[in-house]
Amino acid sequence: MVKVVRSTILPAPVEAVWDVLRDFNGHDQWHPAIASSQIERHLPSDKVGCVRKFRLEDGAELREQLLALSDADLAYSYCLLDTPLPLFNYVSHVRLIPVTDVDHTYWQWEGHFDTQSGEREAMIDLVGAGIYDTGFSAIRNTLGLGG
C-alpha cells in the first residue's frame, strides 16, 4: 500500500475554500486535468454513495464514489471505481482545518492505493504532483489568491 500526503496553506478563510471544494461534482470547474464531470443517476452531489464520472483532458474516463462528507469536519473521502491507470484500492481523503490566528486554511489531500511494481514512483508522482499539487495551484487561481 502506497500513501501519498500533500498539504498547503491557503490565505483564505476555510469557509471560502470549503465552498468550492465541497461540491463533489464541481472539480471540472477548477482542476485543469478534468474536462467534464457528471453525477450518475442524477443524484445530488452531496449524497454519500453518489458516483461521479470524470472525463479527463486526455479523453480518459474514470469513476469515483463519495464515501464520506462532513460539513462539521470540512472533510470528504472518495474511492476510485474505474480508471485506466494502474491504481488499485485507491481511497482519498480531503480535509480543511482553520489556521485560527490569521484566518487562513490548512488543506490536506491524501491518497492510499496499491499499484503494479515498476509503476510505484510514476503513480506517486501522478497522484501527488499531477493531481494534488496541481489542484492546490488551481484553487489558488480560482479564488484569486495568487502564488
Next chain:
Amino acid sequence: MARVFVSTVINAESSAVWERVRDFNGMPKWHPRIRDSRIEDALPSDKIGCIRNFHLQNGDMIREQLVGLSDYDLFYSYAMLEGPMPLWDYMATLRLTPVTDGARCFAEWSAEFDCDPDNQTDLQDGIATNVFQGGFDALKRHFGG
C-alpha cells in the same frame, strides 16, 4: 463540554518544532507563561502516565498527566489533574503536521473541558489567548515567523 481550538503556521520544519515542544517537562524552555516544571516521582517525561507539576509566572500551581504521545504523528495529549481554574475533565492535545509545499509546520492546540456555563466564555478566551496562542507566538518568534 466546552471546546477551545487554536492553530497557526510556523516557519520551520515540523521536526524542528517537535524537538522544541516534545519534552512534557520542557514548557519553561519555550512557553513564556511557565516558570518552572518537574515530573513527579522522578519518571521520564515521555513515560505515558507521568505527571508534570509546574508553576505559572503568577505562582499558580498546575498538575497535568501525559495520556498520549506519538513521535510518529507528532502530538501529545494531557489531562489536567489540579489547577486554579474552575473547570474539570480538561483534556488537551498539541499536534504538529508538516506542510508539504514549503518547510513549514501547521500547529494545532485544542482542549475540551466542563465548567459552569457562567465561566465558559472567560475560560475559553483565557486558554485560547494566554496558553495556546501565547505559546504559538513564542514558537513563531523563536523560529522567525
